[in-house]
Amino acid sequence: MKTTIKLSDKVIIGIQKDIASGKLKKGEKIPAEPELMALYDVGRSSIREAIKTLAISGILKVQQGSGTFVASKIKDETLSQRLKRADFEEINSVRSLLEKEIVRLACQHRCDQDILMMQEHLQQRRKAIEGNQQKKCAEADIAFHISIAKSSGNHVLSDLYENFSTVMRNFFSLRDAEDIKNFANSQHLHESLAAAIVQKNPQLAEQLVLTILDNNY
Incomplete structure (x- = not known):
């Protein structure tokens, strides 16, 4: 049986992988909500929950009126953090x-x-x-x-x-x-x-x- 995960976690894992691989670099703006919804095939609430979680952890930074940006790299994460994604x-x-x-x-x-x-x-x-x-x-x-x-x-x-x-x-x-x-x-x-x-x-x-x-x- 395949283990399922929350839709917001699916988005979190995807964004973290893009940051870790260098596809999204520190200081860069991540795609807008509609693009993320299409990319991960999830609803707006899942996107917002994922961004909120990543912002709380310091990985993303939300700037009102400007968008959401990558605030930190992931390459220095601990083993425990790496396992979580x-x-x-x-x-x-x-x-x-x-x-x-x-x-x-x-x-x-x-x-x-x-x-x-x-x-x-x-x-x-x-x-x-x-x-x-x-x-x-x-x-x-x-x-x-x-x-x-x-x-x-x-x-x-x-x-x-x-x-x-x-x-x-x-x-x-x-x-x-x-x-x-x-x-x-x-x-x-x-x-x-x-x-x-x-x-x-x-x-x-x-x-x-x-x-x-x-x-x-």
Whole structure:
């Protein structure tokens, strides 16, 4: 299933990419509302919400009577800021690279405490599904994957993944409430993943991670 984002976020990501690539330079005026509406195929309210957000962040500057201008470059943004403007395909590609290495290392280094944490988060995930609590389910899902990262034995990789998880949390928050079904359909895959790590079976663990990612779970 494809993750959807707010229309204003679509505009924000597009404008940020144009600034980062140099298509829009500092001091230049961005296109007028009608042109932006046609470019991003969104309504006026989405354009105005996006511009307001970018103006608050200092990236754009609105000058009454003159238009909206690029106020700052994006090349010096932090990793966290860069991740926030990444699209779903980029996020899923990086997530695939990270998680394949994480589960491989977790199969080698996990300890009894790591296993207990994984099982606890899986139980929370299942309870949230049964209670139709989408937000709690998303939190439990992310906590489960973070617990696997922590069991990898690589603290840098674990910290990187935990930082990266904030972006995934944002994507989850933009999903429709009915997507609790997505979590329900993948519960058995997550339980099997935990079992593969317990059994120290990296081949099976990696296969399960790829299945989870291929289905956008």
